Amino acid sequence: MGQRKGSQVMDHAKLAEVLRDEFGKDAVAAVGGDPRFPCAELAAGLAKKILRFCAFEVSLKLDFLEDLIAVDTGERFELIYRLLSTQHRHRFNLRVALDRGAPGAAATASSVTDLWRAALCLEREIAELFGIVFEGHPSLDKLLLPEGWRGFPMRRDYEYPEDFGGIEHRRAPLRKEHARN
Amino acid sequence: MAIVSVGPLGNHAIGPFRIRIETDGENVRSGHPEVGLLHRGIEKIAERMTWAGFVPYTDRVDYVSSVHGNLAYALAVERLAGIEVPERASRIRVIATELGRIGSHLLALGAMADVLGHRTFFMFALRERERANNLFEMLAGARLTHSYARIGGVAFDITEGFVEKTREFLEYIETKIPEYSDLLFGGDLFRERLSGLAPVSSPLAIQAGLTGPNLRASGLKRDVRKDDPYCGYERLDFGVPVGAGESGTQGDALDRVRVRLREISESSDIVRQALKGIPEGSFQSPIPRLFRAPEGEACASVESPRGTLSVYVRSSGGRGPRRVRFRAPSFSVLSLFPGILTGAQLSDVAAIVSSFDVCASEVDR
Amino acid sequence: MTRKRYEMGILENALPEYAVFSRLDRLISWARENSIAYLTMDLACCGVEMLQVSGGRFDIERFGSVPQVSPRHADLMIVAGTITYKMAPLLRRLYGEMPLPKYVLSMGSCSNCGGLFSWEYSYSSVSGADKIIPVDVFVPGCPPRPEAVLHGLLALRKRIASRHAAVREEAPGEWGKERAVK
Numbered sequence: 001m002g003q004r005k006g007s008q009v010m011d012h013a014k015l016a017e018v019l020r021d022e023f024g025k026d027a028v029a030a031v032g033g034d035p036r037f038p039c040a041e042l043a044a045g046l047a048k049k050i051l052r053f054c055a056f057e058v059s060l061k062l063d064f065l066e067d068l069i070a071v072d073t074g075e076r077f078e079l080i081y082r083l084l085s086t087q088h089r090h091r092f093n094l095r096v097a098l099d100r101g102a103p104g105a106a107a108t109a110s111s112v113t114d115l116w117r118a119a120l121c122l123e124r125e126i127a128e129l130f131g132i133v134f135e136g137h138p139s140l141d142k143l144l145l146p147e148g149w150r151g152f153p154m155r156r157d158y159e160y161p162e163d164f165g166g167i168e169h170r171r172a173p174l175r176k177e178h179a180r181n
Numbered sequence: 182m183a184i185v186s187v188g189p190l191g192n193h194a195i196g197p198f199r200i201r202i203e204t205d206g207e208n209v210r211s212g213h214p215e216v217g218l219l220h221r222g223i224e225k226i227a228e229r230m231t232w233a234g235f236v237p238y239t240d241r242v243d244y245v246s247s248v249h250g251n252l253a254y255a256l257a258v259e260r261l262a263g264i265e266v267p268e269r270a271s272r273i274r275v276i277a278t279e280l281g282r283i284g285s286h287l288l289a290l291g292a293m294a295d296v297l298g299h300r301t302f303f304m305f306a307l308r309e310r311e312r313a314n315n316l317f318e319m320l321a322g323a324r325l326t327h328s329y330a331r332i333g334g335v336a337f338d339i340t341e342g343f344v345e346k347t348r349e350f351l352e353y354i355e356t357k358i359p360e361y362s363d364l365l366f367g368g369d370l371f372r373e374r375l376s377g378l379a380p381v382s383s384p385l386a387i388q389a390g391l392t393g394p395n396l397r398a399s400g401l402k403r404d405v406r407k408d409d410p411y412c413g414y415e416r417l418d419f420g421v422p423v424g425a426g427e428s429g430t431q432g433d434a435l436d437r438v439r440v441r442l443r444e445i446s447e448s449s450d451i452v453r454q455a456l457k458g459i460p461e462g463s464f465q466s467p468i469p470r471l472f473r474a475p476e477g478e479a480c481a482s483v484e485s486p487r488g489t490l491s492v493y494v495r496s497s498g499g500r501g502p503r504r505v506r507f508r509a510p511s512f513s514v515l516s517l518f519p520g521i522l523t524g525a526q527l528s529d530v531a532a533i534v535s536s537f538d539v540c541a542s543e544v545d546r
Numbered sequence: 547m548t549r550k551r552y553e554m555g556i557l558e559n560a561l562p563e564y565a566v567f568s569r570l571d572r573l574i575s576w577a578r579e580n581s582i583a584y585l586t587m588d589l590a591c592c593g594v595e596m597l598q599v600s601g602g603r604f605d606i607e608r609f610g611s612v613p614q615v616s617p618r619h620a621d622l623m624i625v626a627g628t629i630t631y632k633m634a635p636l637l638r639r640l641y642g643e644m645p646l647p648k649y650v651l652s653m654g655s656c657s658n659c660g661g662l663f664s665w666e667y668s669y670s671s672v673s674g675a676d677k678i679i680p681v682d683v684f685v686p687g688c689p690p691r692p693e694a695v696l697h698g699l700l701a702l703r704k705r706i707a708s709r710h711a712a713v714r715e716e717a718p719g720e721w722g723k724e725r726a727v728k
Contacts, residue, residue, distance in 0.1 A: 036260050036479040064387050067508040069493050080493070082480070082508075086387055086401065089408070093480075118390030121515040144217035144545055145670065146632040153225055153669050160669045164631045169665050171673035189636065190588060191615070197589055197633060218633045219590055222668045229667060237662060244591035288594070307601030314598070324598075325689055326591050542590055 010060075010090050012038045018059070019050055029097075039080070039093040047096040048110035054083060054094070055115045061085045062092065065116035070126040072156045076100060077107050077132060098132065111136035129154040182210065185527065189218050192292040193531040195245055196541025200518070200534065204527050212522035212530065214515055220545040227505035232258060232472045233332055235502065239492075240326040242507050243543045245288055246281035248274075249485035251330035253492040254505070256411055256481035258332045261494055262474040268460040270334035271412040275455045276347070277320065277329055278412075278483070279448040283354065284313035285486035286441045286448075289538040293438060294365070296535045297374055302364060309357065312350050319343050332472065334465025344456055351449045358446050365442065366428075375438060376429030379521050379533040383432070390513035393488025394440045395537055398424035399432035405484040419451045434536035441538070444486075473500055487511050487538055509543035572707075578621070578647065579703040580610040585620035585644065587637065589627025592654035595689040596626045604692040609699055617643040622702070624695075625675040628656035628663050634672050641679045649706065651698050652681045655688045662688065 010018075016028040019040075027046050032039040042050050054062045062083035069080040077098040084091045101107040111134035113119045123134045124143040131152035134140060142149070146165070151158055163169050182203055189197035197218035203210040223238050230238070239254040240247035252274055259266060266274075291306025314324040319340055321327035329336050365371045381391070386399040396403055404421045406414040422443035424436030474496040482491040488510025495504040514537045525533060584606075586596055599606045600613055614620045617640045629637055641650070652675045655661025660673030675681055682705055685698035 034477055036477055039478075065390055066392075066489065067491060067493070067506070069506045069508075071495060071504050071506075082491070086403070116390070117385075117388040117516050118513055121512060142217070144220040146217070146630075149631075149670075153222060158225075158669075160665070165634060167631065167634060167672055167677050169669075169673070171660060171665050171677070189633070190586065196593065196627075218630060218636075219628065220630055220632065220670050221628055221663045222670050225669060226663075226667045241591060241662065245594060288597075304602055307598060308603065311598065311601065311603045324691070325594055 010088075010092075012040045012092060015060075015092055016040050019053070022053060023050060032095075037093065039095050041095040041097065044096055044098060048112070051081065051094070051112055052115055054092070059088075061087045063087070063116075065112070065118045065122070066091070068119060068122040068126065070130050070132065070154070072130060072154060074156055077130060079109060079126075079132075081112075106131050106133045108133045108135055110134065113137055128152070131155065187212075187530050187534070189215075191531065192295045193534040194539040194541055195288070195292065196545075198534070198539055198541045198544070200522075200530065202522065202527065202530060207527050209522050209525045209527055209530060211519040214518050216515065216541065216544050218545065219541045221542075223546045224505055224507065227502050229501070231501045232474060233468070235505065236328050236331055237326070240328050241542060242509065242546055243485055243487065243490065243540050244326055245540055246278075246285035246486050247326045248277045248281040248329055249483050249490050250507075251328060252278060252412075253481055253483045253485075253490050253507075254494070255330045255332050256483065257479050257492040257494045258474060260481055261477055261479035261496060262468075262472075264333050264466055264468065266334055266412075266466055267462045267464070268413070269462040270464050270466070272455055272459050273320075273335050273339060273464060274330055274412045275414065275417070276452055277317075277335070279452045279455070280313055280316055280347070282448045282486045283445050283452075284310050284317075286445050287313070289486070290361075290365075290438065290441055293532070293535045293538075296531045297370060299365075299370055302361070305361070305364075309354065312353070316343070316347055316350060319346060331465065333468045334463070336465075338464040339459070344459075347452065347456060351453055354449055355446065358442065358449075362442060365438065371435065371438065372428055374529075374532060375434040375536065378429075378434040378529060379525065379536065380430040380433040381517065381521070385517070385520075386432070389516040391488065391517075392510050392513065393484065393486070394437055394444065395488065395510075395514065397422065398436035398440045400424060405482050405489050409482060411481070411483060417451055417454050419447050419454075422447065434533060437536045437538075441486075471500060473498060474502075482508075485510060487540060487543065488513070490543075507543075507546055509540075509546065511537075511539045511541075511543040514539050515544065575707040579706050582609070582611045582622045582649070582699070582702070582706075583614045583620050584611050584622040584624050584651075585615075585617050585640065586613050587623055587625045587627070587640070589625070589629065589633065590654075590656065592626035592656070592689040595692060596624060596653065596695065599692040599695050604696060606696065606699065609696070609703075611699065617641075618645060620644055621647065622649045622651060623679075624651045624653050625657040625679075625681075626653040626689075628661070628668075629672045629675055629678065630670050631672060632670070634678055637675070638678050647706075649683075649702055650675065650679055650681045651683045651685060651695075651702055652676065653685045653687075653695055653698070654690055655686065658684045658686060 016031045019027045030041040054060050062085050064084040067082040071078045079096045081094045098107045127140045128142050185202045188199035199215040200212045202212040239250040242250040287306045287310045291303040294302035321329040381399050383399045386396050402423050422440050476498045478495040480493040491508035493506040494502050497503045657675040663671040665673045683698045683702045
């Protein structure tokens with residue numbers, strides 16, 4: 001990865017150290033050593049504070065939110081923040097685990113739109129596809145799904161709709177006797 | 182205050198992309214994009230497909246240059262499963278992706294010209310893209326959405342005559358680029374319409390998460406092929422054009438157009454280098470028919486013509502992915518609204534949107 | 547004297563069979579076939595191929611077909627690409643705004659039957675344009691080659707010449723009563 005002279009390039013272990021120094025031992029729940037996807041898991045309660053620290057702290061300066069990935073593992077939701085620094089040229093993956101919430105209630109997370117503008121649309125998409133409510137987001141309107149869509153499609157237990165807007169979803173497959181060449 | 186809608190059909194973006202504009206007739210107060218008209222749920226489909234069976238869907242994420250979608254997914258799965266790709270396959274991948282970049286930029290510039298009323302250049306761009314399509318047909322069997330880069334390599338080996346035909350194409354396109362540069366920038370049309378239009382400063386570009394030519398037009402030299410190389414790009418010698426505001430402000434629409442045109446010539450350079458001494462060997466690393474990736478997660482990025490296309494895959498050891506996420510470069514353009522349109526003229530809205538080269542299928546997936 | 551099927555057209559059964567009416571009929575068909583202005587519903591990948599069809603190499607214009615942006619100016623709607631539930635009302639509306647006689651050419655697998663994004667896979671795609679609007683010609687392919695689209699256009703011309711395409715019924719379903727120009 002390209003490095004500038006004089007800039008520090010950190011790895012996730014060093015990052016975890018820095019965060020633990022700043023926020024206490026529990027700030028970083030785990031540092032994934034998997035070389036395929038190095039990742040540091042943050043404590044859910046401190047996530048917003050830690051992310052703010054990452055965005056503004058001089059040695060980190062993670063000013064570019066490349067992606068915000070939401071995953072439904074079945075037991076919990078995970079939000080993975082992929083952050084880059086344009087100055088220091090390092091990149092980090094930070095994972096935050098969220099409770100699924102009681103059935104009927106939504107899972108909540110803190111919005112990071114005040115740190116990175118890119119989060120405006122990223123969080124809107126996750127909110128409508130997973131049903132995670134981002135507290136502090138200016139307007140969690142539907143982005144991709146039509147108005148009146150029921151359910152959260154990207155959740156593991158989602159059932160496909162029977163119909164929408166008067167159109168039946170199902171289309172009968174072509175039966176062999178009707179197929180003609 | 183009237184509400185006018187630009188789109189969803191039209192050449193300002195490739196695919197349905199609608200912007201609701203509040204205007205007093207000429208001046209735009211604010212503009213909000215309405216997307217999701219092509220939201221097909223590709224990420225959900227991934228959970229129902231096998232690893233290899235998902236490849237055609239990766240074409241459709243960015244259908245203007247489908248090789249990049251294929252490649253990003255293939256790289257992510259190869260990283261996840263620890264598959265080594267043969268040298269020959271990597272080299273062919275470079276050739277295919279750069280040809281795809283040329284085709285995509287031609288279409289983007291052509292659509293931009295069509296929006297500005299320069300229909301001649303639109304026709305020229307379609308004509309040149311036809312030649313690139315011919316090459317893809319020779320290589321991959323299809324003109325568009327060819328599912329060429331597969332897990333472990335590429336789908337087919339280079340056919341006889343492909344190298345010669347590609348060299349012919351490159352010679353042809355290299356004579357055409359100065360001609361088109363003159364056509365676009367020598368005359369007044371593009372300059373007067375686009376210079377100083379909707380400039381994006383580099384802090385705004387970083388905040389919004391822009392990548393690719395849109396970011397480079399604002400002066401930042403970031404390119405996945407240089408920062409985080411894949412497929413042997415570190416051994417290739419090429420430049421990364423950056424906008425410098427030669428006629429107008431840095432980061433305006435004209436810079437974005439300029440960067441794309443220059444990238445066509447850089448890509449042609451890369452293909453020339455890549456065609457020299459293609460390594461012998463296999464064009465793919467065979468994977469079992471019912472391929473199962475080990476548990477874990479991985480992420481891979483490629484430099485698509487619109488920016489950084491990243492694919493994140495997570496596996497739980499099954500016959501298909503557990504989660505696939507596409508980070509689409511055009512999605513970041515949404516964060517620029519409504520600010521980018523405030524203060525613009527109604528007649529310039531299509532030109533502004535078209536200068537960002539938005540592909541609706543990327544935004545919506 | 548036997549008449550070939552395509553000669554019997556719009557005025558069939560309205561008046562006794564005199565040669566001059568059959569020719570007028572053919573004249574009307576000829577005029578309609580050779581000036582099919584089409585509305586480009588450029589929705590997805592097939593839309594790019596549709597642009598290529600209007601380009602210099604395949605040149606749909608030599609058949610008299612010019613792309614139009616306004617539905618009021620169009621005779622043919624080429625539905626090219628996947629239709630989502632969000633897009634469906636817009637499709638129906640644009641179809642309703644086209645004046646009669648109007649035809650629909652469904653281009654590509656997604657608008658024929660859902661294709662890659664049919665009901666078993668995608669939750670937000672409509673499995674075929676014919677769930678929303680009546681379709682005259684289906685052009686298979688993913689995406690179809692421009693030659694295939696031109697073939698579809700030629701098939702449509704034959705259909706225009708026959709009486710089947712002259713009268714459009716309203717599409718099934720509860721789509722509301724928008725103002726369709728008759």
